[in-house]
Amino acid sequence: MGQVIEVKGLRKSFGRRDVLHGIDFGVERGEVFGVIGPNGAGKTTTMRCLLDIIRPSAGSIRILGENPGAAGPKLRRKIGYLPGELFLEQRITGRRLLAHYAAISGAVRPGRADELAERFNLDLDRHTRKLSKGNKQKLGLVQAFMHDPEVLILDEPTSGLDPLMQQEFRALLREAQQRGQTIFLSSHVLSEVQQAADRVAILRDGDIVQVSSVSALREGAHRQIRIAVTGVPGPELELLLRDVPGLHTIEVQTAGELTEISATHEGAIRPLIRALAPLQLADLVIEEPDLEESVLTLYGNGGNDGTGGTGAASAAGASGRRGDVAGPRGFSERSRS
Amino acid sequence: MSHSAPPATRDGRTDPARILPLFRRALLDHWRSTLAWAVGLAAAILVYLPLFPSLGNSDEMQDMINALPPEMTRALNYDQIASGPGYTQATIFGLIGFLLLTIASVSWGASAVAGDEESGQLELTLAHAVTRPQVVLERTLAIAVRTVALAAVVFILVLLLNEPAELGIQTQDLFGATVLFGGLALLSGMAALFVGAVSGRRLYGLAAGAGVAVLSYVSNAVGRQSPDLQWLLNLSPYHWAYGNSPVANGADWGAAAWLWGISAALAGLSAVALQRRDVGI
Incomplete structure (x- = not known):
């Protein structure tokens, strides 16, 4: 398996402003590789370098074994690109705009654009500048996918899409991946x-802080847990749960018969369940591991000191990028018993 | 490899939609504005030229022109306004037509690269299978075609009005003047394109294009005032084109070659300039 995208020591500065300080990463064929980071971390700059829209100050880039700066149109024909900020202000219909982009990219299978537009519920006969932000984004996606490129480079692909369209x-993406297309x-x-x-590569201020698999990220992440038990006093319950690995109690509340514990948990779930099994559970809430929190730790400002959500919030607040990381979390799986 | 690459037979040459795609797109994107400029030029011609028999072709007009300060007459190129060709030269080719076609060409030139870049749309185009010189040159070709089309509108309307308005213009002189007229406007437009391609700023492009046109006009007007200032005329593309009143006396084809040649060179330099820099920053 050769790497489809190979970036080594990529640096980029605009004048005296260093945007990328020598980043390295590789994307395997058929992989979906995500890069996350706050606005201004260098995500868009990286992508623009891959497409030869801007030129690296140093370092090397290989896409499908070729240097984008030298390979030119021949290589870009095999890439589908969605820019982070999409401006479609022409007075033409989506259909004609797509026909234009088809004429300057790889061959588009007849009917493919309509097929994609239908999936996204997008009307191709409307003038592009009258489209809503979400519909422009869909047009941008159709444009990127329609020639079934070997490599897809998508900057903030779901921005502006409603949850159904995100799905x-x-x-x-999964279909593209199964077909062997590589996605960045x-x-x-x-x-x-x-x-x-x-x-996932985590990018912060022009450096890759970490590259890890999503499952590894998930393993290191903390679940928020709330346990409500009847008939066991608070201190006794705390004692019972003390030896469960990875469990950190935050708060114990008692209201009459009911004792409620808020805690965070990381690592294997079975020991916890085993410890809880004999108890008279009134309620049990285990939230999906909060990757945002573990990522925030990597961003630097602490946050995983056992205080869970508060830590994450203060970390985000302190660095002023609360809005960047606190987006929609998709479906938060809750298991109640 | 499980992914199927586009078959080689379906690239480039076979599909007609792939012949000069950016040129076609540019023409289609601008047909409304081209039409609007054509209407404007036609309106100016239809207002000015039919007035000639009653205005220019009379002794009172000549007396009035004679009464004006000679500096003013020279600056406005009104010296020969009493003749049909002189009148057409001074009003349409030298003033209102020059103004309109230059504004059109400069705005197209500034928007072709810099305007498109500032609006964020150039980035997506360049991410496709095109080269930057191809983008610049196909769009330049579209500007040239539109400029020629507008010049052709002027040529045809003047030709149609030649008899009824008693202008007495020779067709071949009109043709030569039209070639110079188009080249002069295109030169400013290409200056706008070039500065836009270098800087990525539409405003700088507009300023450069307008600057070339204004300096060209002004150095002609000032250079005609005295023999001491005649050197200014050599710097004025306006004077290269119109120094010998081409509508009356036929084109200076050498000047036409300069105007179109410098325009072509500026287009080539624009392609090189865009090739060498980061886009959209």
């Missing part, structure tokens, strides 16, 4: 990447 987009996408919303990608 359709993920289905499209970015987001500042972790939930988006965590649902779509196999591996």
